[in-house]
Amino acid sequence: MxxxxxxxxxxxxxxxxxxxxxxxxxxxxxxxxxxxxxxxxxAPVRVVTSTVAIHRASAKTAPDAAGGIEARCPVKTSDAIPKHLVLDAMQQIYAASVDLPVHIGDVVIHGICGTGADLVATKDILA
Amino acid sequence: MYDLIVVGGGPAGLAAAVKARECGLKKVLIVERSLQLGGILNQCIHNGFGLTYFKEELTGPEYAARFIKQVEGTDIEVRTDTMVLDITPDKTVHMVSPTLGYRAEQTKSIILAMGCRERARGALSIPGTRPAGVYTAGAAQKYVNIDGYMPGRRIVILGSGDIGLIMARRLTLEGAKVLACVELNPYSSGLNRNIVQCLNDFNIPLYLSHTVTNIQGESRVEKVVVSQVDDRTKAPIPGTEIEFECDTLLLSVGLIPENELTRDAGIALDPRTKGAFVYENMETSMPGVFACGNVLHVHDLVDFVTQEAQRAAEAAAEYVLKGQPSRENIIDVRTAGGVTYTVPQQICPENLKDEVRVFFRINRVFGKSEIVAKLGDKEIKVFKKPFMIPGEMQNVSIPAELLAGTHEDLTIEAREVTEPAADNGEVAK
Structure with missing residues (x-):
């Protein structure tokens, strides 16, 4: 029990x-x-949520100066992934980034860690 | 002249504006202090939002986006980067922004949806030096999730509120070492699910009945001392000190509704919730001014904020379109047996439609228990609860017909049901 x-x-x-x-x-x-x-x-599973870097045209300036509000785009795994893969998934997330504009549901990483789940954006960020 | 000005563009303000527009208010304005709509949801990138309201599991930004899209699909006016300075009794809302300068806008009704802010170190009187590296958990959350900075590498968290628990996991995933989560009470003030998936998943120890008794360090935090406390007096017990070498202390020690505007407007505040006193329709002591969300009382679930905001918006629409409801017969909602407060605090029985939903918190962990609604000494309804913890807001729904015509005060009482001896075949827990 x-x-x-x-x-x-x-x-x-x-x-x-x-x-x-x-x-x-x-x-x-x-x-x-x-x-x-x-x-x-x-077989325990977890949804992983984190953020990825944003590529802006004027990436050398601070996010506010570049006209944007945030420096990071929030993301999640589209499905729960095996719990033992969570830290491996984070390694891939550290290296990932998105170009703007990005929309909710846009795929950032296909099949993260060989699972059937994608890493997807969870916010619309236009600029 | 606006029909409605909503102060705050977080989850409460967004839901209220959309609902008010649906209910027939034509000229609606949302005033938001920050650069974008969505409020604190923008930095709550974890999932678990919306299970009650949308019947699906969303992250904070996704939950906010559902309502932002609805606002964008209407003619609701939005002013971001705009600070409300004052609300005057003639329902003029004074505001200032870099683009529009100072404006005084008149409105027929107002919804207060300013949310809350975090208790900070100053509220705790922790001895020690004043180095850098002491943050509120929500500030750290913004640095990590929006600005992309790590607040530190070796972290102790004081308080086991949900934001602290969420940040324990978040910082661990980003490569920091969270050494301990320290809670003054013998129970966590966060949701059980967050203890499991944020602390237990990463083997982060939770020290119940402990507190931080010293912060050491010159320019940066170098060490935090944690002591066990007496459960009754909360006084630290000498000899129980544990030292943690760390560079960061996060505080997750409670939220305070942000009611400076409310107070300055002369609206009556409840010292228990630190929010306005409200009637069953979320109306404050100032006619035509309503309050909802964390500025009224601190919620744990955004889904309930949304629903409360919608009730406030329906009432604001009714106020503008039909006029002030009767306030002839007012009954108070009183508390007993470990119930710490209720929202609403006052009810006009003749204004109720089908039911009144009373929200409240309890002051300790309850096992199998009953919530009893009484008029005077007479019990009118009993609600069974399998267990209740202070971290989870409770609510009961009282049918309008049970309150019809009464002049007696309503009392909400919590009482534990004594378990019979476990000889009935059930497994004792």
């Missing part, structure tokens, strides 16, 4: 997962808790 706190939503249900009984989940309020509980014990 493994006790977990569900991270799917802010409710934070206290789950119990029974490894000896087909990973049966109890204590979940909704179906998503069952999926999470089983996955967390068998």
């Amino acid at each position: 493994k006790e977990l706190i569900c991270i799917v939503c802010p409710r934070g249900c206290h789950l119990t997962v029974d490894e000896n009984n087909g990973y049966a989940v109890t204590g979940n309020f909704c179906k998503r808790g069952e999926v999470y509980g089983k996955a967390e014990v068998t």
Whole structure:
């Protein structure tokens, strides 16, 4: 028996997962808790959120002076990726950058770390 | 003359403006101090937003974008980089910006949506020197996520509020070493899910019932001393000191609604929430002025901010289009048994449509418990809760018919249900 706190939503249900009984989940309020509980014990996954650098024409100046507000573009993995790949994914994210304009959903890295998930922009940044 | 001026273009202000326009207000203006709409969501790049409202998991910028797009699709006027200086009783909003200079705009109604700010070191009286390297967690979040700077390399976080927990993970992913998260209370003030995915995932220790008792360093933080505290008195216990060699201390020790404008306008503030006193329709003590979001009371979930802003906007539209609702019979909402405050604080039963949703927080961890709504001594409704923690705002919905015609005050009481002995086959936790 493994006790977990569900991270799917802010409710934070206290789950119990029974490894000896087909990973049966109890204590979940909704179906998503069952999926999470089983996955967390068998193959845990996480969505990774971070930022990537922005290429601006006048990149030598500070972001404000270049007319923009932010120096970084926020990104996320389009799906949860295996938890053990999170730090590898960050290595790829450190090296990535975007040209402007960028829109929500634009792919920054295809198939990050060989997973089926892409790294996508989460903000519209025009200039 | 505007129908509505919304002060603040964060999640509350955006949702309020869109809803007010939908409800028939024609001339709506959003005034935003920052360079862009979206408020604090712009720096909250993590996901977990929108599960209640959109039924999907969004990051902060994505959640904001949903509403910014809606605003852009309307004739709602937006003034960014514009600071509201004063709100006067004749509903004139005085503002200043680099492009328009000083303007005084008249309006029929106002929605206050200025959000909150962080408690800083000055509010804590931590002994020690005054070196660089002490930041609020939200300031650090802006440096990392928007400006692209790291605040430090070896980090201790005081307070286990959600921003602190989120920053523990964020800084770890960016290559910093987060040595400890230190919490004064015997429980975390953050959401459980953030303890799991931000601390436990990265083996960052959480020190409950501990606090920072000294900050050392000349020009930069060099060391932070942490001590255990007595759970009752909160006094540090000598001999329990732990020293952390670090260059940065982040503070995640609470948020304060930003109500200078509200106070200066002469609107009554609740010392418990540090926000305005409001009626069931989010109207403040000044007719035609409404408040919503973190400027009213600090929320943990933006989804509830959105819904609260929409209620304020509906009421503002009703005020402008139909006039001030009756305030003849007002009942107070009182608290008991560990409930620390409620929003709304006052209700006019005859103005209720279907129900009134009362939001509140509790002052300690509750196991299996009941929330009891009482009129005078009479219990009118009981809500069962499996567990409650202070970090999560609670709410109960009271049907209008239960309050119809009453002149008695409404009391919201929390009480723990004593567990029967675990002999009924259930596994004790």
